Amino acid sequence: MKLQLESIRNAAKDLLEKVSSKQELEAVRIKFLGKKGELTLILRQMGSLHPEERPKMGSLANEVREYIEAIIEKKTEEIEASERESRIKAETIDVTVPGILHPLGHRHPLSIVLDEVKEIFLGMGFKIATGPEIEWDYYNFEALNIPKNHPARDTQDTFYITDNMLLRTQTSPVQIRVMEHSQPPIRIIAPGRVYRSDAIDATHSPLFHQIEGLVVDKGVTMGDLKGILMQFAQRMYGDNTKIRLRPHHFPFTEPSCEMDVSCFRCGGAGCPMCKNEGWIEILGAGMVHPKVLENGGINPDIYSGYAFGVGLERLTLFKYSIDDMRLFFENDLKFLTQF
Numbered sequence: 001m002k003l004q005l006e007s008i009r010n011a012a013k014d015l016l017e018k019v020s021s022k023q024e025l026e027a028v029r030i031k032f033l034g035k036k037g038e039l040t041l042i043l044r045q046m047g048s049l050h051p052e053e054r055p056k057m058g059s060l061a062n063e064v065r066e067y068i069e070a071i072i073e074k075k076t077e078e079i080e081a082s083e084r085e086s087r088i089k090a091e092t093i094d095v096t097v098p099g100i101l102h103p104l105g106h107r108h109p110l111s112i113v114l115d116e117v118k119e120i121f122l123g124m125g126f127k128i129a130t131g132p133e134i135e136w137d138y139y140n141f142e143a144l145n146i147p148k149n150h151p152a153r154d155t156q157d158t159f160y161i162t163d164n165m166l167l168r169t170q171t172s173p174v175q176i177r178v179m180e181h182s183q184p185p186i187r188i189i190a191p192g193r194v195y196r197s198d199a200i201d202a203t204h205s206p207l208f209h210q211i212e213g214l215v216v217d218k219g220v221t222m223g224d225l226k227g228i229l230m231q232f233a234q235r236m237y238g239d240n241t242k243i244r245l246r247p248h249h250f251p252f253t254e255p256s257c258e259m260d261v262s263c264f265r266c267g268g269a270g271c272p273m274c275k276n277e278g279w280i281e282i283l284g285a286g287m288v289h290p291k292v293l294e295n296g297g298i299n300p301d302i303y304s305g306y307a308f309g310v311g312l313e314r315l316t317l318f319k320y321s322i323d324d325m326r327l328f329f330e331n332d333l334k335f336l337t338q339f
């Protein structure tokens with residue numbers, strides 16, 4: 001038995017020297033000291049020894065157990081220390097390593113110009129209003145003095161959801177919605193998407209954006225409209241920009257006009273940008289038709305107003321000398337990152 005105990009001690013010592021993890025350590029402990037471990041089994045055999053032998057063997061067995069336990073304890077500490085160290089090493093952050101560059105997106109050219117437009121009008125006391133893109137025929141046409149079968153509907157063919165519900169062809173329906181919900185003085189711009197049943201080419205898209213403007217108050221005149229539009233044009237395209245109002249027709253304004261700005265490329269002399277005209281058309285406008293004021297619940301005998309509608313794509317094309325509107329919607333990064 002003495003020999004057995006010694007060989008257990010040596011075997012345990014050899015094995016323990018090689019362990020490098022807590023699991024291995026636990027396996028060795030079980031192998032020798034566990035319920036069915038080698039040392040435990042020996043201790044169970046004590047009873048079969050000669051009574052004189054028992055105390056000697058007993059103390060030798062205890063010694064071996066303590067010996068093994070001591071090594072296990074020491075090894076546990078060593079392993080824990082080295083685990084701690086490697087954890088610290090793994091968690092070390094080298095603050096001098098160059099970062100990973102994530103490509104950052106940026107604003108779309110249409111958003112850049114829209115923000116500029118908003119900024120200009122907010123600065124002049126306008127508020128921003130919105131309306132739905134899926135609109136009732138009533139707001140898009142009827143209330144704007146465009147009854148069924150009016151020829152103006154031909155130029156604004158759109159996508160119908162039902163006979164009475166459509167994708168709005170203009171932001172003008174927001175005029176009615178705003179008037180219905182507020183009392184003068186009204187000063188709003190209403191930017192948003194509009195839709196028309198147009199084939200896509202360099203200057204047409206079935207989806208585009210407009211910015212509507214509406215001012216209603218006592219004594220508002222065409223002169224006020226002209227002043228505001230002049231401010232807008234000069235802030236947008238530079239202080240030397242001239243404007244020109246040409247008579248036009250819209251069913252919901254009377255009188256109506258279109259506004260041209262002097263070509264910011266050639267200053268009016270004529271160039272490919274303005275098709276040699278020296279002028280570029282950028283918006284439609286006019287004095288709100290009395291019937292339209294009435295449809296919005298406003299008394300035309302007391303109040304008057306003006307409205308205008310700007311095409312955001314046109315503004316942006318000219319601002320950046322872009323010659324094809326399709327570029328705005330193709331999402332080609334080579335184009336978009338230039339702005």
Ligand code: PHE
Nearest residue numbers: 170172284285286307308309
């Ligand atoms: N809604 C008109 C269009 O889409 C533009 C416009 C708005 C004209 C407001 C006059 C007043 O063509």
